[in-house]
Amino acid sequence: MWGLTLSLLGYLNISPVPYLADCVGTTEPALKLLISILAAYPMAVMYHRYIVTHNNLRNIFFIIAGLDMAFYNFGLSMVHNLIPTIVIYVSTMFLPGKFNVILTFVFNMAYLLIGYIVTESEDYDITWTMPHCVLTLKLIALSFDLWDGEKMLKGNERLSETNKKTALVKAPSFSELIGFIYFPSCFLVGPIFSFRRYSDYLNDKFPLHEKHVYNKVAMKRLVQGVAYLIAFQVGVTIFNMKYMLSEEFLETSIFYRHIYCGLWAHFALYKYISCWLLTEASCIRFGLSYNGSEKDGNGVMVSQWDGCSNIKLLRFEFATKFQHYIDSFNCNTNHFAAEYIYKRLKFLGNRHLSQLFTLLFLALWHGIRSGYYMTFFNEFIIIFMEKELESIISKTATYRWLWSTYAKYPMYVLLKLYTIVFMGWSLVPFDVKVFSKWWTVYSALYFSGFLLFLPWAIVYKPLLLNLVRKKSD
Structure with a gap:
């Protein structure tokens, strides 16, 4: 009590x-x-x-x-x-x-x-x-x-x-x-x-006798949660929204603004990650997180305690595309959206329409402010472009060469920079919520996200397909 x-x-x-x-x-x-x-x-x-x-x-x-x-x-x-x-x-x-x-x-x-x-x-x-x-x-x-x-x-x-x-x-x-x-x-x-x-x-269907196993896993998550909480506190003192809404922010270079916004978003997400790690630690310590058994490297069956995991840290930190963020961040809510909204909309007969309605539901679930809807609209257009772009270029010899040579290292840096910058772009409306504020930040960024993602279907995609076709010929 x-x-x-x-x-x-x-x-x-x-x-x-x-x-x-x-x-x-x-x-x-x-x-x-x-x-x-x-x-x-x-x-x-x-x-x-x-x-x-x-x-x-x-x-x-x-x-x-x-x-x-x-x-x-x-x-x-x-x-x-x-x-x-x-x-x-x-x-x-x-x-x-x-x-x-x-x-x-x-x-x-x-x-x-x-x-x-x-x-x-x-x-x-x-x-x-x-x-x-x-x-x-x-x-x-x-x-x-x-x-x-x-x-x-x-x-x-x-x-x-x-x-x-x-x-x-x-x-x-x-x-x-x-x-x-x-x-x-x-x-x-x-x-x-x-x-x-x-x-x-x-009803005792979980192996709660394995205390020495899940206690260790729980303590690891607890330490990670505290570490991310500290990182969040440090990060928000350096990168904050108040600065991005100031006149001083406009006096910096456009490149600096994009990097700053991206790093702000990365540290802002640590707030959620730290909470999920701490709650997962207690879920594991209770014994609620049992998720079956799998063979380890030696072929021994080992109990898994990730049934209440809401964040995949390595996938999140090393993300090189937005699908990695979706796969790694707020996993249980994403699972809910997939199983109880997206798949239940199968009768629509169009996966893009099902995805759009799913994102609309998630925006509505978060609140009524315009920023939530803008953020999930950003997610829709980014994922739409990424999936189509990847399906086109992954079939080319140039793409296979890039990822099979030392060129993959600068490619990784470039893609990492892309995900950090445009995660910042996507998350701004979610954080400030009201139209006047997120429009101010978008103006400072010259609406770069709209310029990159919105024209994909009618401008960039036809040009890319034509280029690939000529290269193939």
Whole structure:
């Protein structure tokens, strides 16, 4: 009940948190969030020491710990996270799978959007809508999993192997649902995980006896999370948005502006990466992250503990195209978007249209500000160009020669520079959110991203195809 205790100290005006927030130069809600994320790790240690052997107490522990954390961060506003949970519990009892999916989807997205309208400002707000983002995806996924389980029982429709792993033939009880929603490692910022994983975890289907294995992995992730948090704090003191919105920024060279913007974005993303690493560490320490077993280099079966991983660090840091960023960043949300939005839009018969609607959903899920929609539009046009460009040039002899000789090293540097610069371009609207601010930065960058990516289909692609055709002839 540490959250309740700190909340009481806050009401009595004797909490050290406001003072510490001033010392480190952050806001009180942000520091409370960080304290909560870090607190999940010792909770996991305590769980294995005192709770894990008592089957009837496991789910109760998660409920109490999660509700305590919710009250500490949001006070009575935590009720907003309870309401959709109650709604899906009732709707699951009375509605068949398909209609339950529709109601869950519409109700949760509408509730989230109304929350944004009421609470959102131009700054980065930490309110009850933050965990509600996570909650919305978890409940939508749960409704789809129940529908898939219904299909399995009827046997009239084939499911993919991925859907079979998450399908539910039995609805969760109310207490299980609350424990699933308020699991302390993931309630605030994710990662999202299926109810099937939570149920298997509670029912001893994960090898929790391998403490010496996953403790080591958890500690590694914890150290990485702290390292990225420090790197973020250092990075944002050097590269910040306030400077990019100033007149002084316009006095620098256009090349410098692009590099600065790219490095700002790279360090800005460390904020999310550090949170995901810290939450993953506590998920592993709890034992929730079990992901099957694989053979190591010696042919020995080794347990994998990456089931709640939300970031692939090496792929992210060494990215040379935007697809690498998508594959490595916010993995669980991307998996949700692929499995529950993109693939469910198969009836449209057009993958580009399915991708566009998926990105539109993700933008809407983030908020109502124009910056979110601009960022996901940027992602769409960049990925569209990258995939078509790669499919054309990868068949040429010049491309094969470049990547089979020492020329691959300067090529890597060039592509790395490209990804850093245009990740900065893409992320600016997401960070500042409002049109006037991101338009100001785009003006300072001479709208370079639009000039590079938008004319691809009607200008660059025909020219490239003609060049390749002549070279081939």
